Amino acid sequence: MSTATLSIHRVGAVGDMLTRHINQVVAVREYCAPPPEWDQLDGRLHAFRAPTASSPLRDRLIDAILHGGADEAAQIAELRALAEAEAQPPNQVLMTVVTGAVGVALFDLYDPVADNVYACVAKAFNDTAAKFTAAAAKVDVELGSEEVVGQPGPARTAWINAVALAGALDGHLVALAAAAELAGQPVDSDELLIPLVIANLEGLHRRRLWEAFLSAHPPASGKPWVSRRELAREPSAPRCGRWAALIAVGAQLAAADLSLGELAPYGRPGPLDRRERRVAGQVGNTVWHFDPCDPDYVEQLAAAGFSPREGVGYATAAS
Numbered sequence: 001m002s003t004a005t006l007s008i009h010r011v012g013a014v015g016d017m018l019t020r021h022i023n024q025v026v027a028v029r030e031y032c033a034p035p036p037e038w039d040q041l042d043g044r045l046h047a048f049r050a051p052t053a054s055s056p057l058r059d060r061l062i063d064a065i066l067h068g069g070a071d072e073a074a075q076i077a078e079l080r081a082l083a084e085a086e087a088q089p090p091n092q093v094l095m096t097v098v099t100g101a102v103g104v105a106l107f108d109l110y111d112p113v114a115d116n117v118y119a120c121v122a123k124a125f126n127d128t129a130a131k132f133t134a135a136a137a138k139v140d141v142e143l144g145s146e147e148v149v150g151q152p153g154p155a156r157t158a159w160i161n162a163v164a165l166a167g168a169l170d171g172h173l174v175a176l177a178a179a180a181e182l183a184g185q186p187v188d189s190d191e192l193l194i195p196l197v198i199a200n201l202e203g204l205h206r207r208r209l210w211e212a213f214l215s216a217h218p219p220a221s222g223k224p225w226v227s228r229r230e231l232a233r234e235p236s237a238p239r240c241g242r243w244a245a246l247i248a249v250g251a252q253l254a255a256a257d258l259s260l261g262e263l264a265p266y267g268r269p270g271p272l273d274r275r276e277r278r279v280a281g282q283v284g285n286t287v288w289h290f291d292p293c294d295p296d297y298v299e300q301l302a303a304a305g306f307s308p309r310e311g312v313g314y315a316t317a318a319s
Contacts, residue, residue, distance in 0.1 A: 017103065018099060018102075018103035018106065020181075021103070021106065021107065021110070021182070022042065022106070023178075024178035024179075024181055024182050025038070025042075025110065025178075025182065027174060027175050027178035027179075028117055028120075028121055028175050028178050028179045028182065030175075031117065031120045031121045031124060031175060031179070032113070032116065032117040032120040032121070034109075034110060034113070035109055035110070035112075035113060037109050038106060038109040038110055041102065041105060041106060041109065042106065044102075045099070045102045045106075048098065048102075049095070049099070051090075055083070055086055055087070056086075057079060057082045057083040057085075057086045058083040058086060058087070060079055060083075061076065061079040061080055061082075061083045064076050064079055110182060114179075114182045114183040114184070115183050115258075117179050117182060117183070118176075118179040118180060118182070118183040118258060120179075121172065121175045121176050121178075121179040121255070122176065122179075122255035122256075124172050124175075125169070125172040125173070125175075125176050125197070125253075125254075125255045126253075126254055126255055128165055128168045128169055128172055129169060129197075129253035129254060131161075131165050132162060132165040132166060132169060132240075132243055132247075132253070133247060133253060134158070135158035135159070135161055135162045135165060136158075136162065136243075136244055136247050138154055138155050138158040139151055139155035139156075139158050139159045139162075140244075141158070141159055141162035141163075141166075141239060141240050141244050142238055142239055142240065142244055143159065162239065162240050162244070163239055163240060165240075165243075166239070166240035166241050166243045166244070167241075169241075169243050169253075170241060173193070173197060176196060176197065176255055177193060177196065180196060180256075180258060180263075183258055184258075185258050185262060185263055187263070189265070190213065190214070191265035191266050191267060191268070192263055192265055192266075193213075194209070194210075194213055194266040195256060195263045195264060195265070195266050196255065196256050196263060197253060197254070197255060197256070198246065198251045198252065198253065198254070199252045199253075199254040199256070200250070200251065200252045201266055204249060204250055204251060205249065205293055205294070205295075206266075206267075206268075206269045206293040207269040207291060207293040208249045208293075209246070209249055209251060210268055210269055211245075211249075212242060212245035212246045212248065212249045212251070213242055213245075213246065214242070215242070215245070269291075269292075269293050270292055270293075272289045272290065272291055272292075273289070273290040273291070273292055273297075273301075273309060274287065274288070274289055275287070275288045275289075275290065275301075275304070275306050276288065288304055288306075290304075290306075
């Protein structure tokens, strides 16, 4: 986020944006350390914002009263005023103004290194994705342990390594999203996470891809959609999270090149196109479900004697 963007937001939002910025820097620190000046300023801001149980000015006032000294009356009066101010609860206006000014400086200090940090995190993601893809090419990484026993040695090794690689991809994904935001590309939804890590979206089946991203397997019940709540009720989690499922639907795992421009959100699939009519010789209507995400959606409709619908929610696979 640019400093200009920070400065035009309402005052109450500055602290939230700064906290988000600091958390993002923390998320990518192990890949690439921030500038020393950023660390130093962050440390001073933390010291300023942190509550303290001590009262150094009060203690100095007590010492001045007990022991006196040169110009003691003026010194005691000054220390009393400072100690009374110290005893007051934090001034929220002061906190906001100081935090806003320091926040602008922190953004300014980080901006010059943000692109390089993203490149470091992207390399880590891509290296791990390549290893995971190679492992998934040797064996079905979602096989049960009893099924992999009879596999050749290289396949068993790939199966064992796949879990650790998938876990590393999960960690890299969090850092990659943080690094992208630090570099100026917001990633605040699944619609933006998908193009951040999948290089070949064009031509993939939108519904199958979303099913893979949100769950590791296509829904066994035949339902067109699996929600996060339903996924949480699954009796057993997949070994490799979403990553094997994404590869299974043809996704190429690779961090986006942000120099090519802003990421375009990858929209969720619309509802299935439900049609019904009575067929001669039957009681009641026959129901069809067509998927607008299928590349031959229009042809399927025509073969069944229907025309494409008009209106929102029934975009074709190419849209």
